[in-house]
Amino acid sequence: MTTVALLSVAPVIEGSLAEEVAKAVAALDEFDVSYETNPMGTVIEANDAETVFAAAAAAHEAVDGDRVSTVLKVDDKRTADTTAARKVEAVEEHLGRRAKRER
Template structure:
């Protein structure tokens, strides 16, 4: 896959956004993309920019609200087919450990 993006879609309102975010994430299933949701958004990988944009539009439209905020950051790796996981692996190699931590860890 060559296009990696960080997507955040949410209604602009008070209260829990979980149901609306779930609708946006579920909309991605209709497209040939892989994704992983985290507390700050959803990382999406696609083979091409057109597929990515179609998936993002569907996720945006899946949120049924009077006002929807969508943020998108794209890394279009045109000279490489390396997956996003390689970016994390590079950081972990440099750290010499997994790239995650917790204040509860010993």
């Protein structure tokens, strides 16, 4: 997989966003992508940018609300295959440890 993206979809509402975010994440299941949700968004991996854009658009449409805010950051590396996990591993190699810390 060569396209890695960070997607954040949220309705502009009061209270918890969890139910609406779950709808956005569930919409990704209709596409040939792998994904991992974290507290600030969802990392998506696909073979091409077009698939990421289509999946992100479906996630955006899945959320109810008078106003929906969507942010999509795409890394479309065209010269080599990579994965989100490999990107983290490269940072960890330079750190000499895991790139995670608990308080």
